[in-house]
Amino acid sequence: MTPRPHQNVHRFAVFTAACTLLLLIAGALVTSNDAGLSVPDWPLSYGSLAPPLVGGIFYEHGHRVIASFVGLLSIVLAVWLWRVESRRPPAERPAKIWLRWLGVAALGAIVAQGLLGGLTVLFFLPPSVSSAHAALAQLFFATVASIALFTSAWWEKETGFWLRDFRSPSIHTLALATVAAVFVQLILGAAFRHKAFGIIPHLAGAVIVTGLIFWLAGALRHRFPGVPELRFAARGLHILIGVQLLLGAAAWWSRLYAASFPQPIPVMVALTVAHVVMGALVLVGTVLVTLVCYRLVQPAGALVGSPEPRPSAAD
Template sequence: MDSAALVNLEPLARMALLGCVIALGPLAWVWARTRSGDGRGRLRALTVLTLFLTFDLVLFGAFTRLTDSGLGCPDWPGCYGSASPLGARDEIQAAQSVLPTGPVTHGKAWVEMVHRYLATAVGVLITVMTLLSWQQWRRDGRGSSEAPTRVSPWWATVTLLWVCVQGAFGAFTVTLKLYPAIVTAHLLGGLALLALLAAQAWRPAADRVVGVSSALRRSLVIVSLLAVLQIALGAWVSTNYAVLACSDFPTCQGRWWPTMDFEHGFAVLRPLGVGKDGAWLPFAALTAIHMTHRLGALLLLGGLAWLVWRLAREPALRRYAAGLVGVAAWQVVTGVSNVVLDWPLLAAVAHTGGAAALVLLLTALLLRTTSARPVAASSRATAPLVARRAS
């Protein structure tokens, strides 16, 4: 398609209607499960289900990217101006006859459009969730002290705004032809959406929040930031197809420190496969991207080991420590498998799933913990005097 037809809003209404139809199934399930409960229970059930489906959407987005289906339909939001590949059979066939392996084929077009349908359905669920949140807030007396709202409706509102941003990133992914910075931002945005939903679905009651030392809380925040950085590096590896720059482990190209070009590899504002100077991206740049992700993994694993050791000393948080150990092991196995097994699809999708699970675990820990307030020095100093006066 020519550049003037990259955005064709003609099928937008039909796409939205199809998203509503798909969302009816989860909504009907939630209403059936909570028909005898109150509004809070229904809202919580819908939030948890939306979180689960968003996790699945992140995995399917990884599948779409890893099967090179991101341009299976080269316009947005439909496929050659149609709401499904069925209406674009002739255009897809013409493109496939020119390039039989893609980027446009019948199979890739369906993968891409199913991803868009699922994303639209998740957007519908989040819209309903936002409406229910504000409705519950009004029922509770607009957050009055007599009936405090457990989760502010602004959380759901921000989530709805963010899913709209994600939709824009999805559109730019297509119209800018898999621009690496946009694709990376799209993946990070999906994980941020998971964290927002988890913050609403899993927010514990006040009596279940665990007070921890300030040092442990700082460690948790630092490890969370390291995890975000490492996931961003992993997304940069995937979007630049730098996984196969190293086909051995623990060395790369038979060397501990191969030739690397960081200047071109980490030039953010450039098209796919293009270096900083506009020429083809050097292989040494792909090596630099890959090796930086490996070094980041070592740093993150060290941080996780420290955090697990500290969490294991807190009885109420030991299961989180076990979960972090499991996710770290999963990521090591799937990450190494991507290298030595020539980037198999299953391992690559599983690696993205592990990153999403790590985000959820760290979000849950941030929700469940708070810095314990130490007794003020002045209070300790005056306590004996107060005791003597009382006697």
């Protein structure tokens, strides 16, 4: 049996996405422990690759080490995708050639992310740069997760466009609007964390995002009731937003509680980091759901919510 061309690169993309999640945790730990400037220099740390790992230096330098590792993984992923796609038969190229550019885009994002990280240290955490650093991290994570989806067996197997959707707004519009709202919400959250402005915009964003996710999940459930992937997606979106709302409330409570302490306290750090990371998972979740919708649902057709017989992979 011939292995799929993307079998190993898919596994590697999943591994890169997992490491990116670890990197997001490390970055959130830096901010929550107020350790962003514990290492005043960049790209080296205290002029070396192995500074004393005391106090905030542990978090900041640890973040840099993990980021460097993810950068290396991104180089490998981009080169691997390029090579795999270049070896495809010419007849298949128009369908998949874009995937290698997505790998390059991920690599470009992690390079830009490293530069933003350096700039935010050298310029003493300007809120705009720090917020951009946090937002680009989410975009990179979503890009790598998308590559993992595009190289998966499911994506290879699916011939696509066997569902039709006539409702307005279309499932594509709804999904894209949800992704956009989640991303803006992540920017608002990052801006709040980096003291660009207060909590109110982030709270307003939470209301909008919650509404859109419930709308999207409801539309998936009602328009395509017999499709396991979309039923799973709807349930996943409900779980993600529910957990995220709880974490957001808990993180806010912990910040109020921790304000009277002379230093960041573990409960505040843990809840805030969990909220940040869950936010990233909400973005990735909505991005993947959107891609799945684009894979399965044709925006024009005859019937609403009644899938045609699912074609087999051989069709």
